[in-house]
Amino acid sequence: MLSKQEILSVFKETGALLNGHFLLSSGLHSPQYFQCAKVLQYPWHAERLCGEIANYFSDSKVDVVVAPAIGGIVVAQEVGRPLRRRAIFAEREGGKMTLRRGFEIRKGERALVVEDVTTTGGSALEVMNAVREMGGDVVGFGCLVDRSGGKAKFDIPTFSLIKMDVRNYSPEDCPLCQQGIELVKPGSRKISES
Numbered sequence: 778m779l780s781k782q783e784i785l786s787v788f789k790e791t792g793a794l795l796n797g798h799f800l801l802s803s804g805l806h807s808p809q810y811f812q813c814a815k816v817l818q819y820p821w822h823a824e825r826l827c828g829e830i831a832n833y834f835s836d837s838k839v840d841v842v843v844a845p846a847i848g849g850i851v852v853a854q855e856v857g858r859p860l861r862r863r864a865i866f867a868e869r870e871g872g873k874m875t876l877r878r879g880f881e882i883r884k885g886e887r888a889l890v891v892e893d894v895t896t897t898g899g900s901a902l903e904v905m906n907a908v909r910e911m912g913g914d915v916v917g918f919g920c921l922v923d924r925s926g927g928k929a930k931f932d933i934p935t936f937s938l939i940k941m942d943v944r945n946y947s948p949e950d951c952p953l954c955q956q957g958i959e960l961v962k963p964g965s966r967k968i969s970e971s
C-alpha cells in the first residue's frame with residue numbers, strides 16, 4: 778500500500794498537484810489545482826497507482842474493467858493489466874454514455890468501473906447504468922482521487938486511492954485575493970510547478 782504522503786509527493790513531483798491561487802473553470806478561486814493527466818503521462822506512475830485499485834479488487838472476480846472516457850481510459854488499462862482482464866471505455870454519444878467501437882459486456886459479466894478523479898460521481902454512475910443495461914453486474918468502483926467530499930456514494934464496494942478536500946472561494950471572499958497573490962488560470966504558462 779502506498780501511503781498518502783507517497784501519493785501526494787508523486788502528484789507534486791509530476792506537476793499534477795499545484796499550490797497557488799487558481800481560477801477554476803467554475804469561476805471560483807482555489808489554493809490548489811489538480812490535473813490527473815500530468816501524473817498518468819508517466820506509465821510507471823500510472824502502473825503503480827492504478828495497481829492499488831487492481832489489488833483492492835483482486836478477489837472480486839472481475840471480468841472486465843470499464844471507465845468513462847477520456848480521463849478513465851489510462852486507469853482502466855492499468856487496472857486491467859495486473860488483473861489480466863479486458864479494459865474498455867464508454868464515451869458520450871448524443872449526450873448518453875455508451876460503449877462504442879465494438880466493446881461489449883456479456884450478460885452476467887462482472888464489471889469493475891474505474892476513473893481518475895471523482896468530483897460528483899455522475900460519469901461513473903452513467904457508466905454503471907450502461908453496463909447494467911447490457912446485462913452486466915457492477916461489482917465495484919475504484920478511482921485514484923475522490924474529491925467529492927463524501928458526496929459520491931455508490932451501493933457497491935468502493936475504493937479511492939486518496940481523498941482530497943477542495944477549498945473553493947468566490948472571488949469576493951477569496952483570502953488569496955485579499956493577500957494580493959497573483960491569480961493564475963491553469964493551463965497558462967504562468968504557473969510555477971513547485
Ligand code: ZN
Nearest residue numbers: 806951953954
Ligand atoms: Zn482569489
